[in-house]
Amino acid sequence: MSAIDQPIAEPSVERSPSPLGDLYRKSKASEFGLAPEQFAATLDEIASKCGVATSLKQKQEFCSRLFVEDLVLARMCAAGNERAWEVFMLRFREKLYDVARQITREESAGRELADSVYADLYGTRTREGERVCKLNSYSGRGSLEGWLRTVLAQEYVNRYRRQRRLVSLDEESEEGTQHAAPIAEVAAPLDWRLETATDDALRSLPAEDRFVLASYFLDQRTLAQIARALSVHESTISRKIEKLTKELRKQILKNLMRQGMSRRQGEEAMSADVRDVGVNIRASLTQDTVVAAFSEKGAKAGEGES
Amino acid sequence: VKERVNPAMDGFKKLVSGRLWQQAVGQHPDVDLLTAFAENALLDSERVQLLQHLGACKDCREVLYLAAPASAAVQTVLSFPPKRHWVVFRWGTLAVSVVIVGAAVVAKYPVFRAHTQSPAAMTAPMSNYINMSEEKVPTEVEKMRDARSAAQPAATPAGKERPQAKHMTARPRARMEFDDSDQIRLSTGALAQQNKKSPREDFAIAGRNIAELPVIVADTRPSSPPAASKEEAKDKNDFANLDIVGDESRAKGNLGGRILDPSGAAITNAKVTASGPTGAKTATSDREGKFAFDALTPGQYSIKAEASGFKSSEIRQVAVLDKKTSTIGVRLEPGTAAETVEVSGAAVSTNEIAAAPAVDAMSGYVVAQKQVVEGGLQKVATNSQQRAKTAAMLQWTLSPTGEVQRSLDLGKTWQKVSVANGTVFQALFAIGAEIWVGGKAGALYRSLDSGQTWSRVLASTADRKLTSDITRIEFADQDNGSVSTANGEVWSTSDGGHNWRRK
Secondary structure, three states: OEEEEEOOOOOOOOOOOOHHHHHHHHHOHHHHOOOHHHHHHHHHHHHHHHOOOOOHHHHHHHHHOOOHHHHHHHHHHHOOOHHHHHHHHHHHHHHHHHHHHHHHOOHHHHHHHHHHHHHHHHOOEEEOOEEEOHHHHOOOOOOHHHHHHHHHHHHHHHHHHHHHHHOOHHHHHHOOOOOOOOOOOOOOOOOHHHHHHHHHHHHOOOHHHHHHHHHHHHOOOOHHHHHHHHOOOHHHHHHHHHHHHHHHHHHHHHHHHHOOOOHHHHHHHHHOOOOOOOOOHHHHHHHHHHHHHHHHHHHHHHHHHO | OOOOOOOOOOHHHHHHHHHHHOOOOOOOOOHHHHHHHHOOOOOHHHHHHHHHHHHHOHHHHHHHHHHOOOOOOOOOOOOOOOOOOHHHHHHHHHHHHHHHHHHHHHHHHHHHHHHHOOHHHHHOOOHHHHOOOOOOOOHHHHHHHHHHHHHOOOOOOHHHOOOOOOOOOOOOOOEEEEOOOOOEEEEOOOHHHHHHOOHHHHHHHHHHOHHHOOOOOOOOOOOOOHHHHHHHHHHHHOOOOOOOOOOHHHHOEEEEEEEEOOOOOEOOOOEEEEEEOOEEEEEEOOOOOEEEEEEEOOEEEEEEEEOOOEOEEEEEEEEEOOOOEEEEEEEOOEOOOOOEEEEEOOOEEOHHHHOOOOOOOOOHHHHHHHOOOEOOEOOOOOHHHHHHHHHHHOEEEEOOOOOEEEEOOOOOOOEEEOOOOOOOEEEEEEEOOEEEEEEHHHOEEEEOOOOOOOEEEEEEOOOOEOOOOEEEEEEOOOOOEEEEEOOOOEEEEOOOOOOOEEO
16 A cells, blocks of 8 residues: 655654764664764764864764765775675665776776776775775765765776886787877977966966866866866856956966066967977876875775774 | 877967976875765865865876766756846946937937928928938939929829828838829839839839839838728828738748757847848847847748857758747857857747747757757647657756756756755656656655656555665556665555555
C-alpha cells in the first residue's frame, strides 16, 4: 500500500541539544558503530588541520558545512568497517568506473585507472606495517563523489606525465611517432619592457581574472568549462574575457608608456609578432616534479592520519 | 595536457599566455580543497588563495577541469542579468524622448503646412503635393502641369473643388487623372508597376498624354476601417472608383521579438538588422531584450542580431506576412561578434501567439528553436505538442551534492530544480515528462510535468515502509519500475507507483 501524490512535507526533525549532536545524527555515524566521542575527535582533527576555525563558533560553522555523512563513510571505510564498504561500493563503485572512462575517454584505460585508484582507496599498500588508505585523507569539505573525481583526475595527470617521461625514443619510433623539433628553451626574447609591462599588468589583476585568462588563453578551455569551474554562466565569462582583454591591453600600454615609450611605440611593441614568446619548458618540468611530490603528499597525509 | 602555446592565437593572446606560463607555482593545494572549490564550498578567503594558485598552476587547472563532470552537473548555473546603471537609464530616457519628439514633429509637419496654406494655394499648384512624394516628377512635366493649372483655375466649379489634403500618412499609391472635361479621376490600376516607374518613363508617357502623369495624392483618411474611409472619401470628394491602398500599417506586416542569452536573460542594446525585399532596417533591443520592426513590406527577411560578447546570429527565411505580426526569438551564444551562427528556417510565430511571451525561457523557446520551417512560416504547435517536445529535449541529472538539475540546451547549462528542500537525492529516472527522484531516508518524488510540480510518493507494503536510502530507480515504462535501496532492498511497482512490492 502506499500514498501517492501527497503534498510534500518535510519530516519532523527532533530538536537536538547541541550542534554536534545534530551533526552526529546527520552523519549516521551510529549505523557504522562510530561513537560520538570519536566523531567529535574526527571533526576536531579536520578543523585544526584546515586551520580556518579558531573560535568555537567558527569551528561549529565550519563543521556544519562539512559533508559529515560522506566523511563518516570514508573514515569508516578507511578503518575497515565492512558495512561502510558495502555502502561505499553500492554508491560509488560504478561511478568510479564511469568517471574514469570519462576522464580517459577509453574503456580499458578507464578501467585500469579506476582499478588503480580503487586499490589506493582500499589500502592495499602498507607503510611501516600500517595499511595506507587514501580515503583517510578525505576531509569532507566537498562531496565524496567530487573528491573521487578529483583523485581520479590527479592520478590520470600523474600517470600521463610518468608515461611521457618513460617512453623512450625507440618506442616512439616503433609507434610511428615523429620526433618533435627541439624547442628552444629560451626563444627569441621579447623587449624586456614589454615583458615587465605585461607581468605588472597581470600581477595587478584579481586572482579570479588571472585564472580566467590562463584557462582561456593558455589552456584554451571553452567558455562553458570556465563557467562551470567558477559556478557562473558562460555569458558572464564571455563578457569578462572581452572586458579583461581590453583592460589588460590598456594597462600594458600604460605601463610601457611609464617606461618611457611613446604611445605609438607602445602600440607597435604590442602588435609585434610574438610568435616566439618564450615558453619556459624548464618551468613546465618543474611543475612535473612538484606534481609527483603532490601525489605523494596525499599518501603522506593518509599515512599521518592512519 | 598541452605544452605549447597554440600558434593560431593572435599576438596579444600569445604575449599574455607566454607571461602567464612563466608565473611562479607555489605549493599545490590538496584534493579536498580542489573538490571544495569545484563545488563552490570554500570560504571566500580560501577561494581567493586557491584561485591565485590556479591562475599560475597549469597542472592544478588540468586536474580541476578533468574532474568536472561531463554533464556539468556540479554547479548550479547562475544567471546574472547585465548590470544597468542609472546614468545609462537617464541618458537613454533622454535620447528616447528626443527621438520621440523629433518623430512627432516630423510626422506632424505636413499637417501644419497643409493647415497654414490657403484653399487657393491648395487647389492651384499641384506641384505642392508632388514635392511631398518620394518620386520626383521631372521639372519640364511640372511646368507643363503648372501651365495647365494656371490656365483653368477660374473654370473649376465650386462644388468640384479639389479636396484639401490633411496630411500624408503613407506613400501615395493612387493616380489622379485629368481629362478634357476637367473631371478628376483617381485610379489604382497596376499601382505597383506605376510606382516603380522611373522618372524617365513617366516623362515619356507625359510627352504623349498629360493625363497619364502620376499625380501624388495625400491619403486623407484617418486610421479607421478601410470601408468607412472609402465611403467618407467618396461622400466628401465625389471621387468615383476610389480605391486607395496607401495605408501601410495595414498593407504591411510587423516583425518583433526578443534577444536572450542562453540563460534566458535579456540582452540589452543588441543590434538587430532586418534585410528584406526593400533593403535593410535596424533596431536595437530594449532593456527586456525586445525589438520591433513596423510596417515591413511582406516577404522573406533575414534577421541578424549582434551584441557585444556574443556570437552574431543570422536567421534566414523569416516570413513577414501582410497585416500580421511575426514574432521571433533569438538566443545568442557567448563568443565574439566576428563569429556568426546561421540558422536557416526561422522560428516564427504569427499573431496567434504574439500575445503570449514570444520567447519563453522554460517551455516555448526550445521547442520553437528546433522546429523546421518551410518557406519561413511555421504552424504553431499546440501546447501539448510543445510540452511533449520540451520533455524530449530536457536532460536531467543529479549534482554530487544531491540536487536535481535539468538542462534545456542539451547539457550545456544546468538549472537547479527545487523538489524538496534539504533532501539529498541519489537516484533519478526520467521517462518523457515523468521524472522520478529518490534519495535519503526513502525520499521518493515524482513529477508528471517535466519537473514543474512534484509530489511525494510513499512506498510501503502492509508491514513495511521504504525508509532506506534510495540508490537506483528504473522504469521500463510509465507503470512498471523498481527502486533499489542502500540496504539491498528492491521495491517494485506495476501501476506507476500506487502499489509496491518489496524483494
